């Protein structure tokens with residue numbers, strides 16, 4: 611089981627550590643050729659406009675669309691969630707447009723730029739510690755998207771088949787259960803193909 615972390619910008623090393631804690635082999639991905647060896651891919655937090663620009667420059671848009679079309683799981687966290695979304699509020703263009711959802715960037719405003727909270731996440735027994743940093747929110751989802759958690763009635767965790775997205779930074783805590791959840795998705799997808 612090998613899972614990549616897109617390493618163009620953002621919190622890469624922390625995701626690698628969390629994936630390894632969850633029992634997967636994890637590698638930083640800088641070139642599209644590396645995708646061939648992977649069973650799943652994490653798109654980390656950072657700055658979505660920058661990540662999107664670098665993805666376009668290095669050929670990752672088509673390569674990740676193809677990766678997803680093969681049924682290989684993707685996990686977007688914070689900026690990574692924005693990169694997966696079909697629509698971004700107030701912007702003409704989105705990035706990968708793989709997940710049927712509309713997101714709002716920096717949705718918590720200045721008063722609440724960053725904070726931590728405990729979240730109930732469907733499929734995970736005890737609440738998950740979530741770190742929000744200039745976080746996006748999911749404003750609207752299509753019928754194929756399952757909402758896994760909300761914070762103050764707003765969607766912050768969602769899944770669409772082999773695609774998982776969270777508004778926050780699960781890699782910045784010692785709690786690796788969301789990574790374990792993703793590793794399970796990757797295992798299931800790989801088993802389904804075998």
Ligand code: GLN
Pocket residue numbers: 654655656657658659687688689690692715716743744745746
């Ligand atoms: N605010 C960032 C964006 O819009 C995301 C922040 C993050 O990934 N921590 O891309």
